[in-house]
Amino acid sequence: MVFFHAPNRAERVATRRFVVLVPPGHGHCLVRRAKGEGCRTVPLSGHVGFDSLPDQLVNKSVNHGFCFNILCVGETGLGKSTLMDTLFNTKFEGDPASHSQPGVQLKSSTYDLQESNVNLKLTIVSTVGFGDQINKEDSYKPIVEFIDAQFEAYLQEELKIKRVLHNYHDTRIHACLYFIAPTGHSLKSLDLVTMKKLDSKVNIIPIIAKSDAISKSELTKFKIKITSELVSNGVQIYQFPTDDESVAEINGTMNAHLPFAVIGSTEELKIGNKMMKARQYPWGTVQVENEAHCDFVKLREMLIRVNMEDLREQTHTRHYELYRRCKLEEMGFKDTDPDSKPFSLQETYEAKRNEFLGELQKKEEAMRQMFVQRVKEKEAELKEAEKELHEKFDRLKKLHQDEKKKLEDKKKSLDDEVNAFKQRKTAAELLQSQAQQAGGSQTLKRDKERKNSGFL
Ligand SMILES: Nc1nc2c(ncn2[C@@H]2O[C@H](COP(=O)(O)OP(=O)(O)OP(=O)(O)O)[C@@H](O)[C@H]2O)c(=O)[nH]1
Numbered sequence: 001m002v003f004f005h006a007p008n009r010a011e012r013v014a015t016r017r018f019v020v021l022v023p024p025g026h027g028h029c030l031v032r033r034a035k036g037e038g039c040r041t042v043p044l045s046g047h048v049g050f051d052s053l054p055d056q057l058v059n060k061s062v063n064h065g066f067c068f069n070i071l072c073v074g075e076t077g078l079g080k081s082t083l084m085d086t087l088f089n090t091k092f093e094g095d096p097a098s099h100s101q102p103g104v105q106l107k108s109s110t111y112d113l114q115e116s117n118v119n120l121k122l123t124i125v126s127t128v129g130f131g132d133q134i135n136k137e138d139s140y141k142p143i144v145e146f147i148d149a150q151f152e153a154y155l156q157e158e159l160k161i162k163r164v165l166h167n168y169h170d171t172r173i174h175a176c177l178y179f180i181a182p183t184g185h186s187l188k189s190l191d192l193v194t195m196k197k198l199d200s201k202v203n204i205i206p207i208i209a210k211s212d213a214i215s216k217s218e219l220t221k222f223k224i225k226i227t228s229e230l231v232s233n234g235v236q237i238y239q240f241p242t243d244d245e246s247v248a249e250i251n252g253t254m255n256a257h258l259p260f261a262v263i264g265s266t267e268e269l270k271i272g273n274k275m276m277k278a279r280q281y282p283w284g285t286v287q288v289e290n291e292a293h294c295d296f297v298k299l300r301e302m303l304i305r306v307n308m309e310d311l312r313e314q315t316h317t318r319h320y321e322l323y324r325r326c327k328l329e330e331m332g333f334k335d336t337d338p339d340s341k342p343f344s345l346q347e348t349y350e351a352k353r354n355e356f357l358g359e360l361q362k363k364e365e366a367m368r369q370m371f372v373q374r375v376k377e378k379e380a381e382l383k384e385a386e387k388e389l390h391e392k393f394d395r396l397k398k399l400h401q402d403e404k405k406k407l408e409d410k411k412k413s414l415d416d417e418v419n420a421f422k423q424r425k426t427a428a429e430l431l432q433s434q435a436q437q438a439g440g441s442q443t444l445k446r447d448k449e450r451k452n453s454g455f456l
């Protein structure tokens with residue numbers, strides 16, 4: 001059975017102060033005023049009834065219900081799901097992740113829980129694939145982005161004209177349980193880098209997971225080593241508050257036990273004549289809720305039973321406030337102007353609008369200049385190309401003319417040669433025909449002479 005502490009921390013503080021002001025058995029109230037404030041102390045002569053204010057506050061909160069969001073950051077298989085099941089005494093769904101995820105992801109599940117008449121909307125967000133990549137440089141990024149996304153969603157709701165914050169499902173992370181592997185050596189650089197990136201955004205509670213894997217003496221040294229590494233690297237972990245005197249002592253003691261060494265198990269074993277959550281080994285049994293065996297009870301006490309409200313409050317007043325401030329400053333909102341006068345929303349809006357319009361104009365001008373410059377460059381390029389083309393054309397024209405002249409000269413000389421040849425040919429033919437004629441008359445003469453000599 002899980003017990004939620006109602007009233008919350010603020011209400012407890014309010015109630016305590018009230019008790020101081022109204023001595024039991026007195027029908028009237030001593031109304032005090034703080035020094036320097038301009039109000040008078042007046043006695044009441046009868047019961048008025050505003051002493052029920054804390055009760056009204058508690059009733060309202062109980063009727064409305066509570067929400068609590070836990071982020072479990074830790075390597076695959078370190079016992080995140082088992083610890084959540086053990087802490088809340090139930091079985092949440094959740095399949096084991098594989099070790100072959102290409103990157104880190106976050107898985108979120110929301111559950112409605114009820115204990116006595118208190119309703120709790122619990123969201124458990126777990127890392128999937130954390131520590132499984134060869135290059136772990138960016139492993140923290142999806143976690144930071146997830147936390148910021150929840151802050152951003154809340155801020156957007158706050159900035160709406162019609163906002164419904166009382167009904168809003170607040171998904172901002174209230175507690176980050178950081179699971180440290182039970183190596184017994186020291187923190188891994190992945191742990192240090194991730195915690196350092198998260199410490200200004202979320203309440204980090206470091207825990208040594210599967211602490212049944214470390215011996216008692218090793219565990220003491222391991223805790224000291226982890227604490228000194230966190231300090232030397234400037235990692236701010238969540239400190240249980242000691243300003244509320246009703247819990248100051250227990251919280252102070254518990255701060256010295258951090259990081260809690262936890263063991264998770266949903267298995268119930270009979271020990272003596274009682275059923276207890278435990279893990280059974282060949283050599284014996286380790287009891288989850290036995291403070292001599294591990295710090296599970298301390299964690300449950302601190303996280304759920306004593307400081308749940310402080311974790312919620314710190315998330316809103318410290319981490320969300322920081323996110324909101326940075327975001328609003330980024331958007332140009334300021335509380336005071338350069339003369340330390342309050343800045344009105346209207347002025348801020350107008351200043352931002354003018355700044356935006358100025359920037360827009362500058363950008364437009366720059367773009368216009370760039371356009372003109374580009375056109376000029378293109379024009380020059382085209383002119384250069386045109387000039388080159390003209391030169392090329394002239395060159396080709398000249399070349400063509402030269403070629404043409406050469407060809408004409410060649411043709412003329414060929415024509416001359418042809419004519420000369422023709423003349424030579426005609427002369428040769430004439431000579432040949434003359435020779436043939438001369439040869440023919442001689443043959444005739446010889447035939448005649450032969451004939452004449454034959455008759456003789
Ligand atoms: N020895 C030991 N084993 C544990 C402890 N807590 C869980 N386991 C075992 O470790 C294994 C993984 O536990 P899970 O709770 O699934 O771990 P997980 O971190 O949720 O794993 P993923 O979601 O897959 O990253 C299971 O076999 C659990 O029984 C523990 O405190 N000590």
Ligand SMILES: [Mg+2]
Nearest residue numbers: 080081094096
């Ligand atoms: Mg799991």
